[in-house]
Amino acid sequence: MSETIRRPGDTEGNRLDPWFGSYAARARNLRASEIRALFSVVSRPEVVSLAGGMPNLKDLPIAELAESAKQLILHHGAVAMQYGSGQGWEVLRERITEVMAYDGIVGADPDDVVVTTGSQQALDYVAELFIDPGDVVLAESPSYVGALGVFRARQADVVHVDMDQDGLIPEALEATIRGLKSRGRRVKFLYTIPNFHNPAGVTLSESRRALITRICLREGVLIVEDNPYGLLGFHSDPLPALASYCPEGVVYLGSFSKMFAPGFRIGWAYAPHAIRDKLVLASESAILSPSMVGQMAIAQYLSEYDWYGQVKQFRGMYQERCEAMLDALGEYMPDCRWTIPDGGFYTWVTLPEGLDAKSMLPRAVRGQVAYVSGTAFYYDGRGTDHMRLSFCYPTPEEIREGVRRLASVVNAEKEL
Numbered sequence: 001m002s003e004t005i006r007r008p009g010d011t012e013g014n015r016l017d018p019w020f021g022s023y024a025a026r027a028r029n030l031r032a033s034e035i036r037a038l039f040s041v042v043s044r045p046e047v048v049s050l051a052g053g054m055p056n057l058k059d060l061p062i063a064e065l066a067e068s069a070k071q072l073i074l075h076h077g078a079v080a081m082q083y084g085s086g087q088g089w090e091v092l093r094e095r096i097t098e099v100m101a102y103d104g105i106v107g108a109d110p111d112d113v114v115v116t117t118g119s120q121q122a123l124d125y126v127a128e129l130f131i132d133p134g135d136v137v138l139a140e141s142p143s144y145v146g147a148l149g150v151f152r153a154r155q156a157d158v159v160h161v162d163m164d165q166d167g168l169i170p171e172a173l174e175a176t177i178r179g180l181k182s183r184g185r186r187v188k189f190l191y192t193i194p195n196f197h198n199p200a201g202v203t204l205s206e207s208r209r210a211l212i213t214r215i216c217l218r219e220g221v222l223i224v225e226d227n228p229y230g231l232l233g234f235h236s237d238p239l240p241a242l243a244s245y246c247p248e249g250v251v252y253l254g255s256f257s258k259m260f261a262p263g264f265r266i267g268w269a270y271a272p273h274a275i276r277d278k279l280v281l282a283s284e285s286a287i288l289s290p291s292m293v294g295q296m297a298i299a300q301y302l303s304e305y306d307w308y309g310q311v312k313q314f315r316g317m318y319q320e321r322c323e324a325m326l327d328a329l330g331e332y333m334p335d336c337r338w339t340i341p342d343g344g345f346y347t348w349v350t351l352p353e354g355l356d357a358k359s360m361l362p363r364a365v366r367g368q369v370a371y372v373s374g375t376a377f378y379y380d381g382r383g384t385d386h387m388r389l390s391f392c393y394p395t396p397e398e399i400r401e402g403v404r405r406l407a408s409v410v411n412a413e414k415e416l
């Protein structure tokens with residue numbers, strides 16, 4: 001029984017895994033994200049983590065949620081504990097269209113909504129439907145590490161498009177699409193995070209929204225609009241979603257993870273009919289149906305609880321934390337640059353010339369502070385002079401202390 005299993009394709013270097021030769025080629029593209037690799041370090045109590053993007057749930061009404069989950073299973077257990085539709089529970093899809101109205105998507109048909117296990121799964125379905133190995137996907141420069149991981153797993157060729165304080169730059173988008181086309185490359189879709197960008201912290205201006213949808217429509221490029229932070233603006237309700245300009249050209253991804261909580265793992269895709277049909281097939285193939293109990297709990301939360309009041313409370317909490325971070329950056333790290341977020345969880349910091357956030361990270365952790373190196377958010381190794389700082393989880397005092405520690409690491413680095 002102890003005999004080592006040998007398979008064709010085994011090589012000396014991977015003798016520890018007897019199944020190495022059996023993996024599909026694409027499995028080689030699965031990688032731990034730089035953020036996951038940091039998890040064990042940042043959970044040490046002495047480290048101030050400005051790394052993770054975990055929502056802060058300290059003010060959630062846990063006792064009320066527990067009671068309503070109990071009532072749900074007691075009174076509707078036969079449905080809640082059963083399989084459901086692959087597209088998602090109709091009642092929740094109806095509620096989701098009401099949530100999307102806050103993003104300017106008014107009158108959406110619940111039949112065009114597909115419920116997923118977080119918007120992360122919706123991203124995976126989109127990738128499955130559209131990406132063949134070598135296909136071009138456009139993404140902001142930088143972009144969400146979890147999306148880049150999905151695209152990498154599907155062997156996409158991600159081309160980054162420049163952004164500034166007002167988000168993705170339309171002229172850069174147009175030039176990139178045209179340049180790719182002139183080289184015979186077909187762009188499958190633009191992946192974009194218009195609101196409170198992860199990691200850049202910026203928001204796409206209203207005038208650019210119209211322009212970008214027009215460019216993509218004209219060039220035949222589908223837009224995948226990822227909007228998990230949209231309701232978490234500090235000063236106002238969200239700007240209209242790209243999908244509100246052009247529903248036929250956009251797959252919109254939403255999530256309850258940040259406006260409520262990620263624990264039920266419920267998100268959604270809102271898509272043109274034909275794409276919606278394929279997303280449902282992808283869902284049935286991957287999971288048969290999303291969790292009924294999770295969907296019902298969220299539908300209940302949306303109809304029985306002042307969920308929008310909760311969103312406003314979250315906004316105030318995150319705004320206070322963001323201000324603590326920006327103040328501390330101004331005080332302790334004046335020779336860095338950073339974006340000024342109008343909502344969400346992140347700011348994007350540019351280090352002084354010549355510093356490398358990736359190689360500095362072990363020294364920062366020794367100095368008891370953690371961040372995510374900018375390289376995690378690029379497909380092509382760029383971003384060494386950047387870092388993403390999150391202000392969502394630590395208290396304002398911890399944030400201040402974290403930035404103070406970070407500043408001493410950066411200052412020591414300049415002396416090296």
Ligand code: PMP
Nearest residue numbers: 118119120144198226255257267
């Ligand atoms: N998109 C972005 C931009 C995110 O930041 C995240 C979570 N960090 C997700 C998608 C996935 O979120 P979830 O699966 O929890 O909905």
